[in-house]
Amino acid sequence: MGVDPAIKAEIEEFLLHEAELLDERRFEEWIELFAEDARYEAPMRVTKARDAGPDIVEESKIFSDNRETLYIRVQRLGTEFAWAEDPPSRTRHFVTNIRVQPGDKENEYRVRCNLLVYRNRGDTPDYDLLSADRQDIVRRVDGGWKIAYRRIVLDQSTVGSHNLSIFL
Amino acid sequence: MGDRQDGTRAGRNSQDEFVIANEFATVIVRKVHTRNGVRLEIASPKLGHSIRLDPLELESLTWQTTETFSRFLETPFGPGS
Amino acid sequence: MQVLKGRRQPSPEVRSMLEAMVDMVPQGRVPARIFNDPEVFELEQERIFGRCWVFLAHESEIPSPGDYVLRYIANNSIIVVRDEEGKVRAHLNMCRHRGNQVCKAEMGNASHFRCSYHGWTYKNTGELIGVPYWNEVYHRRLDKAEWALVPVRVETYNGLIFGNLDPDAPSLEEYLGGFQWYLDFYLKPGPNGTEVYGTPDKWVADTDWKICAENFAGDGYHTPVAHAFGFELGYFPSSARTHFEGVAVHIPGKGHAIGLGRTPGMPPFFGFPPEVVEAMQQTLTPEQVQVFSQVRTAVCTVFPNLSILLQPFSRIPGQPGVRFVTMRLWHPIGPGRIQMWSWCIVPKDAPQWYKDESYLAYTLAFGAAGMFEQDDFENWTNLTRQVKSTLARDLVFPYEMGMDLEPDPTFPGPGVAVPPYVHETNFRNMWSTWAKYMLRD
Ligand code: FES
Ligand SMILES: [Fe+2]
Numbered sequence: 001m002g003v004d005p006a007i008k009a010e011i012e013e014f015l016l017h018e019a020e021l022l023d024e025r026r027f028e029e030w031i032e033l034f035a036e037d038a039r040y041e042a043p044m045r046v047t048k049a050r051d052a053g054p055d056i057v058e059e060s061k062i063f064s065d066n067r068e069t070l071y072i073r074v075q076r077l078g079t080e081f082a083w084a085e086d087p088p089s090r091t092r093h094f095v096t097n098i099r100v101q102p103g104d105k106e107n108e109y110r111v112r113c114n115l116l117v118y119r120n121r122g123d124t125p126d127y128d129l130l131s132a133d134r135q136d137i138v139r140r141v142d143g144g145w146k147i148a149y150r151r152i153v154l155d156q157s158t159v160g161s162h163n164l165s166i167f168l
Numbered sequence: 169m170g171d172r173q174d175g176t177r178a179g180r181n182s183q184d185e186f187v188i189a190n191e192f193a194t195v196i197v198r199k200v201h202t203r204n205g206v207r208l209e210i211a212s213p214k215l216g217h218s219i220r221l222d223p224l225e226l227e228s229l230t231w232q233t234t235e236t237f238s239r240f241l242e243t244p245f246g247p248g249s
Numbered sequence: 250m251q252v253l254k255g256r257r258q259p260s261p262e263v264r265s266m267l268e269a270m271v272d273m274v275p276q277g278r279v280p281a282r283i284f285n286d287p288e289v290f291e292l293e294q295e296r297i298f299g300r301c302w303v304f305l306a307h308e309s310e311i312p313s314p315g316d317y318v319l320r321y322i323a324n325n326s327i328i329v330v331r332d333e334e335g336k337v338r339a340h341l342n343m344c345r346h347r348g349n350q351v352c353k354a355e356m357g358n359a360s361h362f363r364c365s366y367h368g369w370t371y372k373n374t375g376e377l378i379g380v381p382y383w384n385e386v387y388h389r390r391l392d393k394a395e396w397a398l399v400p401v402r403v404e405t406y407n408g409l410i411f412g413n414l415d416p417d418a419p420s421l422e423e424y425l426g427g428f429q430w431y432l433d434f435y436l437k438p439g440p441n442g443t444e445v446y447g448t449p450d451k452w453v454a455d456t457d458w459k460i461c462a463e464n465f466a467g468d469g470y471h472t473p474v475a476h477a478f479g480f481e482l483g484y485f486p487s488s489a490r491t492h493f494e495g496v497a498v499h500i501p502g503k504g505h506a507i508g509l510g511r512t513p514g515m516p517p518f519f520g521f522p523p524e525v526v527e528a529m530q531q532t533l534t535p536e537q538v539q540v541f542s543q544v545r546t547a548v549c550t551v552f553p554n555l556s557i558l559l560q561p562f563s564r565i566p567g568q569p570g571v572r573f574v575t576m577r578l579w580h581p582i583g584p585g586r587i588q589m590w591s592w593c594i595v596p597k598d599a600p601q602w603y604k605d606e607s608y609l610a611y612t613l614a615f616g617a618a619g620m621f622e623q624d625d626f627e628n629w630t631n632l633t634r635q636v637k638s639t640l641a642r643d644l645v646f647p648y649e650m651g652m653d654l655e656p657d658p659t660f661p662g663p664g665v666a667v668p669p670y671v672h673e674t675n676f677r678n679m680w681s682t683w684a685k686y687m688l689r690d
Contacts, residue, residue, distance in 0.1 A: 042618070046448055047355040051189030060447030064612045069564050072482065072613075076620055081477035084623035157355070158588060162454035163626045164618035191354045192363040234333045234360055234372065244363050244370040244379035 003109065008100045011111055011138055014145040019093035022167055027074040030167070031067075035139055035146040040065040042132075042152040042168065056153060062164060063152070073167075084165035091166055092118040095134075107140040108148060115152070117168060119161065128161040130154060132168060215246055256690070257295055263288050270684035277649035277673070279680050284457045285585035285637040289687075293581065296687050297553050298323035302404070302411040302424045304555040304578050305329045305339060307592065309408065309444035315358040315373060321580055321588075322412050327401055328352050329410060330373045333360055337405065339412045340375045340398035351398070356448075362398075371398050407436035408443055409555075427663030428505040431498065431549060434541045435557050435574050438521075438596035439528035443574070446608040450591040450616040456629035458554050458579035458587050459683070464625065465548050465556030465577070466679055467497045467508025469671040470650070475624050483566035495544070495670030497651075498662060504552030504682030505664075506675035509544045517542035520561035520572040522603045525596050536661035546670075552682060554579045562610040571603060573611040585633045591616055648673045648680070 014033075021030040034040070044060040065073065076082050097114040115134040120127040137149040152168045185198035193212065200209045200220055208226060211218035221229075243249045259267065266280055273279070283289055305320045306329045317330035319342060326342035328351065344351050349366040352359075361378070363370045370379030375398035383389060402413045404421035406429060411421055418424070425432070436443055464471065472479075472492055479485050485492065491512060499506040518526045518541075530538060541547070547559040556577050563570025578590040593611040595604040615622045635641055651672025660666035667674045 044448055044450065047353070049189060049191030049354045049357060051187060051194045052191065052354065052357060057448045059608075060450075061612050062450065062616060062618050064609055069613055072565070073620065075482060076478050079478040079481045081481060082624070083475065084627040157451065159450075159452035159617045161452060161617070162456070162630050163452075163623040165623040165627075190357045190359050191352065192359055192361070237360065238372055238376075238378040241361055241363075241370050241379040242383070244368045244381055249368070249381045 003100045003102060007109070008098075011100055011109060011145065012098050014138065015095050015098065015111065015113065015136075018147075019095050022093055023091050025088060027077055027167075031071050031074045033145075033147055034067050034070060035141065035148045036067055038067045038070070038146070038148055038150070040070050040150045042154060045154065045157045047157050055157075062154070062159070063168075077165075082165070084163055087122060089166050090120045093168075094118070103137055103139075105139075109138050111136040111138055115168060117166070119166060130156075130159075130161065130168065134168070217246055257292060258690075259292055259687075260288060263292065264688075267684050267687050270680065271688075273645070274648065274677055274681045274684060277647060277652055277677065278645040279648050279676075281636045281644045281646055282642040283680075283683075284460055285633045286642070287584040290581065290584040292687060294323045296689065297683065298414070298581070300413075300415045300418055300686060300689075301553050302413050302418070302421050303553070304551070304576075305403065305410045305412045307408055307443070307445045307576070307594065308337065308405060308410060309597075310356075311337065313358065315360050317352065317357055317359065317373070319352055319355045320412075322401065322414055324582075325401075325414070326350065327412060328362075328398070329403070329412075330359075332372075332374045337403055337410055338374060339401035339403045339410075340371075341401060343399065344369055345377065345396040345398065369396075375400055406432065409436065424503070425505065425551070426500045426503045428500050428503065428507075428549075428551065430537065430662045431505075431507045431547070432551070432557075433533060433537060434544070434547055435559055435576075435594070437529070437532040438525050439598035440532060441597040443594045444597045446593045446595050446604060446611075450589070452589050452617040453582070453586065454589060454626050454630055455586050456626065456633045457585050458581045460629050460632060461577075461579040461587070461625075462550045462552075462554050462556060463676050463679060464629075465558060466499075466506035466550040467548060467670070467675045469493060469495075469508055469510055469546070469548075471625075471628075475628055476621050478624075479621065484562070493669050493671040495546075496657065496660065496666050496668045497670060497672060497675050498660075498664045498666040499675045499678040500664040501678060502682060502685075504679045505550065506552075506679055507547060507549035508670050508675065509540070510546035510548075510670045511543050512545045515543070515545055519545070520570055522571075522599060525599050525603070528596070528598055540660075540662060550679070552679065554581070558615075560614075562614055564610055564613050571606045571610055573607045573614070575611055575615045577615075585637060589617075591622075648677050650674075 018033055041064050042062040044057045044062060045055050046057055048055045077085055094116040095113050099112045101110040103109045112135050115132040117130040118127055133153040135151040136147055139146050139148040188195050188197055196211045198209050200207045207220040207222050209218060209220045303322045306318050310318050311331045314331055314333045314335060317328050320327045320329050328340045328342045330338055332338055342351050344364040346367055346369050349364050351362045351364055359373060361370055361372055368381040371377050377393045377396045403410055406421060495510040497508045550556045559572060559574045561570050561572050574594045576592045576594055580588045580590060582588045593608050595607050614620055651674045654667050654672060656665050656667050
């Protein structure tokens with residue numbers, strides 16, 4: 001069962017808008033895009049033999065947030081003491097290869113994309129590149145869209161960044 | 169959400185056939201039903217060897233020690249290697 | 250085993266810095282240069298990480314015969330494996346034939362390891378048992394007994410597996426030198442001890458391992474500033490001032506140190522579930538119970554680079570919360586650069602809800618995305634960048650805090666216990682110990 005191209009276009013637009021809010025550090029607006037029951041997770045990856053089963057360790061999470069703790073992270077960035085983001089990271093979220101499938105509920109869609117995040121700080125030209133398979137469930141709410149679930153599977157078993165004080 | 173369709177053999181598991189693998193070897197294990205009974209087939213797709221063991225042979229494996237297998241592995245890729 | 254020994258000697262410049270530290274550190278001065286310097290890094294690889302007991306793994310990471318994980322000591326890749334008899338062993342992860350990497354997966358299960366280059370095959374005890382075409386190409390001349398995987402000494406304490414590259418090093422027991430008394434608070438929450446929750450967080454950062462190890466040896470001083478957001482959002486019940494109450498303990502000459510922070514009025518064993526509190530009465534001595542029941546924060550470093558933090562934390566500020574324990578290895582991978590390994594450990598006998606909640610508290614606070622961890626790494630990477638400059642390298646830092654404090658003679662634990670929680674007595678002992686190792690040929 002395919003997804004109506006108009007819906008797909010709307011969802012794409014929604015994700016691009018979301019990325020813009022992150023890159024412009026409009027976190028208070030960004031958090032509003034999450035449903036009240038949303039979860040935001042990033043499981044860890046390990047290096048295993050090819051046939052030895054999945055290389056994702058489901059019980060281990062880099063992020064394991066609900067809407068409430070995600071909002072605490074946003075609030076933290078709003079204090080004067082979030083040293084990790086002061087001066088702030090310059091981020092650019094590249095959201096590509098968007099695939100939309102019907103979800104389990106009628107008003108929900110599974111959205112998978114390739115995420116590439118560029119991050120630079122301070123006066124060095126060095127940067128971090130974080131690549132991920134991002135899997136969302138987006139929900140139609142009052143004519144708009146909300147993220148009901150986000151799962152970020154990073155393409156690294158050792159995260160190549162001194163911290164993850166940014167959102168993915 | 170997030171099931172892996174990574175094309176590895178780990179996905180081939182079924183009731184009667186499953187894959188056991190680590191980073192050194194991959195074997196396919198399955199029940200083979202003969203007209204009158206059953207054997208356990210262990211096959212190495214990499215090396216092209218396979219063996220069908222009956223319950224008594226399998227039982228005899230249960231009292232072996234690692235030394236038995238270390239001796240088997242003196243030729244690490246099978247006879248003649 | 251035939252080995253060729255080549256030992257690095259310090260340059261006259263570094264040697265005189267190290268010699269100066271012998272008097273300077275006890276008087277409260279530490280050279281800035283030690284925190285990011287290529288020569289110091291190279292020398293540490295042999296003189297610190299080549300001699301100390303270095304943390305490898307928690308026993309619960311390899312519970313069954315054949316289970317293995319890959320770890321490091323200095324720049325050596327180490328296979329930590331439970332053999333078929335259940336004994337924990339460690340081998341250099343290098344095939345003795347031409348040096349290929351034997352295990353490439355960071356975890357797995359194997360009774361034998363078969364090298365992917367020419368196929369040499371080893372038992373998980375390290376013995377070489379299979380050599381392809383042994384008759385045809387070696388004419389049976391190669392003596393397999395001579396070419397086992399290079400063994401690394403391992404010893405354990407209450408679930409923690411340590412390795413040592415120095416065959417002449419003292420036992421782990423002697424090395425810990427009484428610090429076990431404090432480790433028990435983390436490791437003996439019940440008759441079955443602890444287990445790791447999942448797999449460790451791993452990330453890299455441009456920071457020197459020593460500044461991290463020092464921070465966890467009892468730097469309660471940084472908390473009200475570096476983690477000020479925690480006070481602002483209501484994560485800490487205490488004000489910055491009461492945060493300083495408690496005691497700092499070190500083991501002289503060994504480098505190990507712990508900070509035990511107390512909050513006046515905190516209920517005994519606050520944040521632990523009743524099952525664990527009850528179990529601790531059995532597993533800990535009455536003296537340990539007397540001390541630890543009062544402790545809010547227990548933050549320690551096992552010299553050189555293993556640190557453990559135990560802390561009550563509620564994900565939502567103001568709620569009762571739980572205790573979480575994070576164990577971390579600051580593994581040096583270059584001058585001013587580490588690979589970070591961070592585990593969450595939980596009481597094995599605790600109810601599952603408590604383990605889960607404890608892990609969630611850990612991930613929100615620590616790990617690559619942890620709110621407290623983020624700020625620590627911000628400060629550590631910045632200072633590591635600063636201290637390598639040409640001006641900075643000749644400077645010293647003041648380590649005078651608490652120079653006039655007296656140890657508490659009534660404190661029941663081993664080592665030197667100096668109240669309160671916040672001062673630099675632990676660090677002076679740590680860097681004196683470090684200098685002693687670095688000066689030994
Ligand atoms: S390097 Fe391992 S067999 Fe040759
Ligand atoms: Fe900190």
